[in-house]
Every structure is written in structure tokens, then in C-alpha cells.
Amino acid sequence: MHKIKNVLIGITGSIAAFKIPELVRLFKKEKFNVKIIQTKSSLDFVSPLTLSVLSENKVLSSTITYEKTWNNHVSLSNWADIFIIAPLTANTLAKMANGQCDNLLLATYLSTKCKTYVAPAMDLDMFQHHTTKTNLLTIEKHGIKVIPAKFGELASGLIGDGRMAEPQEIFNITINKSNPKLKGKNVLITAGPTYENIDPVRFIGNRSSGKMGIEIAKICSDFGAKVNLILGPIAKQFEYDNVTIHKIESAKQMYDTAISLYSDSDILIFSAAVSDYSPEKTNELKLKKKDDFLNIKLKRTKDIILEISKRKNKDQFIVGFALETDNAIKNAKLKLHNKKLDMIILNSLEDKGAGFQKDTNKISIIDKNNNITKYKLKNKSEVAKDIIDNIIKLKYA
Incomplete structure (x- = not known):
């Protein structure tokens, strides 16, 4: 059950405003009441008609009036359980930091007593300007939660x-932090690939991007947990509130780190693609190309999940992942029971858009009683939410 039901969204004049209809859809899908305030400049980027259809409420703005309707900023602030300003431009940010009040959105902001979140959106130079940084710090000191802007391609190119x-x-x-189902819990997650060095240049590895484990870490943090994320070598830089990152490269390093952290963990989620084999010997110098064939003797790496399952206490909940190319359900169940897991996540390689390096995934969840729940292809952030919801249902419901 959500602790909040009324969501007020404020939209300012950024090209990123075109994404807000999707945000409205997400809230309405979960049965929240949504009202929207637009600044004058935001009307150039997203249509009030679109937003009113999706939210099932008339859009409010200093420049939009409805016959026989008067919208009081105080009544709006009293109605809202949370207030989300997205996108937040540098201009509106500066006004918020200095207490200015020249439109309905800002008047509502100054009147609101509920939790307020902002999602900044601006060009690189504006975002990096010392004034912008100071203004962000100022509103954070006032209790505003800033949802960090991301690294990527901007409208300017x-x-x-x-x-x-x-x-x-x-x-x-905004929703999960308002409903901290894992508050006070410690979660250990492994993610990404491992690299087993052959020589200083070459290694045995796999195509794992770590995206699934990272999204799981985010959801756990949003739900109030403290997270230890053991992260293999990936290109993406990652930071998140209440997530401590332990960077590793090899299967042995991941094993050693997991063993050192597992005992304090309530939930352990092993999503990493760990190498099953490692070269028996790592060459100190680069191997030269000489013969038509190269023989490398490999040895088994330690099975992290199996070792920790042997040591776990009765209150710990362990989740594994399986990626199978044949007899998928049968092999996933074998892994579930042989390694004494509480749950296993079966990934798909057969469906387009699922698997390594993708932003989407299609999973089946199998619990230790062999109950199977199958899901359609979803964004990995949604998949992560499904996984954590199932863990909470099985362990804490």
C-alpha cells in the first residue's frame, strides 16, 4: 500500500518536458491522483491537452484559465502528498533558491509542506556553472530532494x-523513497562481468554490462536499504545514495569481497556473470603470435553462491540468476535447489531485446517451492522492481 496518493507535478521550460507524459502515465498506472502545473515557457514543449488527458485533470498554469475556475496555490499545496518539479530549468532553480514567486508553480512551491523533488535539466555549461551548483546546494539545505541529472547527449549536441x-x-x-519497505536492511549485490587475465593484454570475460545489478541496487536504495554492490569491470560510471561500490576485476576478487561482506547482509542477490574458469597461469609478458593453435590450461573458479549458501544463516535470503540456452526451466530449478537458493531469476536469451548489454530484459522468477512467475519484456528498471517486490513478498510479507 502506497503511503501517498496525490502527486503534483510542476513542469518548466526545458526540451526535457516532452518526457513528462510518460511520467504521468507511470503514476496513473499505479492509481495515483495527478495534477499538473505548467510554467508559460513549458507550453512550447508539451501540450496541456496531452497532459490533461493522461492525468484526467485540467492542467494549471498562470497563463491558462478555465471559466468559473480559480486555482489557489495554497489549496494545491495542501492537496499534494508529494511535489515533483521536472524538468527543473536553471531559471526556475535560481528563483526557488532565492524565494521568488512570479508564477503559480513558484507560489505553490513556497506554500507546500509536503516532500518536494526536483529533476534538473539544462545544458552542460549551465549545469556546471558555479551559480547553478550553489543554487542546488541551497535548495537541498531547504529539504528539497534533488534527483541527479545524468551524463549523456544534450539538446545542444x-x-x-x-x-x-x-x-x-x-x-x-519519488514513490519508493516515500515507502521504504527495506529500511534498516542490508543488501549485498554482485553485478557485471569478471575478467580472468591470460597475459597483460588478453583476458577471458563475457558480455555482461552490469545494468541489471545496478538497477536492482537503485531500487534497494530507493526502498531504504543500505547496499553493498560488488561491481565487475564495466565502462559505465555509477554512483547512488546509500550504495557502496566495491570494484573488482577477477572471479577471485569477487569471491573474496563477497565472503568479507555476506555475514552482515539480510538479502544477497547474485546477478554477476562470473567466469567459471580462469587460466591456471597468467603470463607476465604478452603472448606472442607463433603457432596456429594456442592451448591455455584452465581451472575452475570458486562458486561464490554455493560457498555462501553453505554458510548462510536462516534469516538470510539468497537470490541467484540463471542464463540458459536449453532446458531453461529445468536447469534453473536444478541450480535453485543444488545451491539452496530462496529464489532464482531466469534470464532469456531467446527474446529480442533481452540479455546482455540491453536496456530491457525478460525474466521468469522461480521460488524455492517451484512457483514460477513469468514476465513480459520490460525496461531493466521495471524488472528490478519486480524482483525486489517478489523478495519482499516472500521474505517480509
Whole structure:
């Protein structure tokens, strides 16, 4: 049950405003009441008609009037359980930091007593300007939760920080942080690939991007947990509130780190694609190309999940992942029971858009009683939410 039901969204004049209909859709899908305030400049980027159809409420603005209707900023602030300003431009940010009140959105902001979130969106140079940084710090001191802007391609064509967080992430943060189902819990997650060095240049590895484990870490944090994320070598930089990142490269390093952290964990989620084999010997110098064939003797790496399952206490909940190319359900169940897991997530390689390096995934969840729940192809952030919801249902319901 959600602790909040009334969501007020404020939209300012950024190109990122075109994403807000999707945010409205996410809230309405979960049965929230949604009202929207638009600034005058935002009307150029997203239609009030579109937003009113999706929200099932008339859009409010200093420049939009409805016959026989008067919208009081005080009544709006009293109605809202949370207030989300997205996208937040540098201009509106500056006004918020200095207490200015020249439109309905700002008047409502100054009147509101509920939790307020902002999702900045601006070009790289504006975002990096010391004035912008100071203004963000100022509103944070006033209790505003800033949803960090992302690194990526911006409207100007520049690459860097300033991209508004995606609607799904805004939804996850605002709703889950208001409903901390894992508050006080410690979660251990492994993610990404491992690299087993052959020589200083070459290694045995796999195509794992770590995206699934990272999204799970975000959801756990949003739900109030403290997260230890053991992260293999990936290109993407990642930081998140209440997530401590332990960077590793090899299967042995991941094993050693997991063993050192597992005992304090309430929930353990092993999503990493760990190498099953490692070269028996790592060459100190680069191997030269000489013969038509190269023989490398491999040895088994330690099975992290199996070792921790042997040591776990009765209150710990362990989740594994399986990626199978044949007899998928049968093999996933074998892994579930042989390794004494509480739940296993079966990934699909057969469906387009699922698997390594994709932003979407299609999973089946199998619990230790062999109950199977199958899901359609979804964004990995949504998949992560499904996984955590199932863990909470099985362990804490």
C-alpha cells in the first residue's frame, strides 16, 4: 500500500518536458491522483491537452484559465502528498533558491509542506556553472530532494552532465523513497562481468554490462536499504545514495569481497556473470603470435553462491540468476535447489531485446517451492522492481 496518493507535478521550460507524459502515465498506472502545473515557457514543449488527458485533470498554469475556475496555490499545496518539479530549468532553480514567486508553480512551491523533488535539466555549461551548483546546494539545505541529472547527449549536441533523469527513475525514487519497505536492511549485490587475465593484454570475460545489478541496487536504495554492490569491470560510471561500490576485476576478487561482506547482509542477490574458469597461469609478458593453435590450461573458479549458501544463516535470503540456452526451466530449478537458493531469476536469451548489454530484459522468477512467475519484456528498471517486490513478498510479507 502506497503511503501517498496525490502527486503534483510542476513542469518548466526545458526540451526535457516532452518526457513528462510518460511520467504521468507511470503514476496513473499505479492509481495515483495527478495534477499538473505548467510554467508559460513549458507550453512550447508539451501540450496541456496531452497532459490533461493522461492525468484526467485540467492542467494549471498562470497563463491558462478555465471559466468559473480559480486555482489557489495554497489549496494545491495542501492537496499534494508529494511535489515533483521536472524538468527543473536553471531559471526556475535560481528563483526557488532565492524565494521568488512570479508564477503559480513558484507560489505553490513556497506554500507546500509536503516532500518536494526536483529533476534538473539544462545544458552542460549551465549545469556546471558555479551559480547553478550553489543554487542546488541551497535548495537541498531547504529539504528539497534533488534527483541527479545524468551524463549523456544534450539538446545542444554536447555530451556531459545535465540530462534529466528518465521518467522511470523519477517515479522509482519519488514513490519508493516515500515507502521504504527495506529500511534498516542490508543488501549485498554482485553485478557485471569478471575478467580472468591470460597475459597483460588478453583476458577471458563475457558480455555482461552490469545494468541489471545496478538497477536492482537503485531500487534497494530507493526502498531504504543500505547496499553493498560488488561491481565487475564495466565502462559505465555509477554512483547512488546509500550504495557502496566495491570494484573488482577477477572471479577471485569477487569471491573474496563477497565472503568479507555476506555475514552482515539480510538479502544477497547474485546477478554477476562470473567466469567459471580462469587460466591456471597468467603470463607476465604478452603472448606472442607463433603457432596456429594456442592451448591455455584452465581451472575452475570458486562458486561464490554455493560457498555462501553453505554458510548462510536462516534469516538470510539468497537470490541467484540463471542464463540458459536449453532446458531453461529445468536447469534453473536444478541450480535453485543444488545451491539452496530462496529464489532464482531466469534470464532469456531467446527474446529480442533481452540479455546482455540491453536496456530491457525478460525474466521468469522461480521460488524455492517451484512457483514460477513469468514476465513480459520490460525496461531493466521495471524488472528490478519486480524482483525486489517478489523478495519482499516472500521474505517480509
